[in-house]
Amino acid sequence: MLFHRSTTTFLALALTITSSAHPHHGDQRRDLAGVCHGPDSNETHFLAPSAEALGPAIDSKMRYRMEHIGNVMPALLQSTAPNDRLQLQAAIKGVTDQPVMHFVYSQAHSDHVGGAYIFNETITHYIAQVETLLNLEGIPTLDPARPIPNIIFQEEYKVCVGNQTLELSYKGPNHEPGNIFIYALGSKTIMVVDLGTFAELVQSDYIPGWIEAHYQILAHDFVTYIGGHLNRYGTAQDKEYVQDLFNFCSDAVNGGFNVTQSLGPTEMASPGNYWAEFKDYLKVASDLCIENTNKKREGKLAGLDAFGWENAYKMIESPRIDYGVLGSFAV
Ligand SMILES: [Zn+2]
Known part of the structure; x- marks a missing residue:
């Protein structure tokens, strides 16, 4: 048989x-208050993956x-x-x-x-x-x-x-x-x-x-x-990307940005809405994580333009809740 x-x-x-090609900068938007909103959901321009990536x-x-x-x-x-x-x-x-x-x-x-x-x-x-x-x-x-x-x-x-x-x-x-x-x-x-x-x-x-x-x-x-x-x-590159993403997310939540400054506009605009503040905190941290990941992986890995930010947003909670890297939310 x-x-x-x-x-x-x-x-x-x-x-x-996965695939590999060129990550795409410019996905992140910031409003006038300086709060990130992640990738534009109406994004229509994505990069053509390389033959190697496909x-x-x-x-x-x-x-x-x-x-x-x-x-x-x-x-x-x-x-x-x-x-x-x-x-x-x-x-x-x-x-x-x-x-x-x-x-x-x-x-x-x-x-x-x-x-x-x-x-x-x-x-x-x-x-x-x-x-x-x-x-x-x-x-x-x-x-x-x-x-x-x-x-x-x-x-x-x-x-x-x-x-x-x-x-x-x-x-x-x-x-x-x-x-x-x-x-x-x-x-x-x-x-x-x-x-x-x-x-x-x-x-x-x-x-x-x-x-x-x-x-x-x-x-x-x-x-x-x-x-x-x-x-x-x-390939091993896929593993390296995952590790980079984790490391940069850990860095972001562990003092990677000024939380008070970043969330100030949201606090002022929506006083007492802690949900909105925390949502923006996760967004800003994810933005920082993917910005650093893209810098390192540019031209090497496809899909970052499509799902890089969503991957960071999903990853950002792991250092916090799994590994106790709570940064400014440490108890
Ligand atoms: Zn499955």
């Missing part, structure tokens, strides 16, 4: 993280691409619609005539495993970490597109079929509880979904674990990293 489980998993989930082209008609990873992994699909039944069926038929019998849940989120049902007539093993099981069971209305897994593990699980081995491991909550590391031994490919840069830190739950996961990947002996969004594979 060929390694259908891994094929299925990668087919369903192999969209890699990664290998995806056939616009087929809307997926197959490629070999190493000399063992049969093939990889990169799709623009990971839950598209026809795409997945066609892609798998392109590499094997054997039935798909295993599905590994990388996590519970529908944008990655919403196609889990597609081969449910032949799949006998739906494999997941226990937190993913709980997440799937916890959905108010059970989603038939994401069948309840029947093989559950806590910390480690090894899937061996034919000459292929997948090592699954759980290192604690990061993007969401149950988000696992999937390591394909033969091709030295590692997959951890939803790291790197995307919208609002990829909507991640636990930022310290999420940051740490980037380092946990680097501790593996791997050639290829698959992150789950967009077209190219992940």
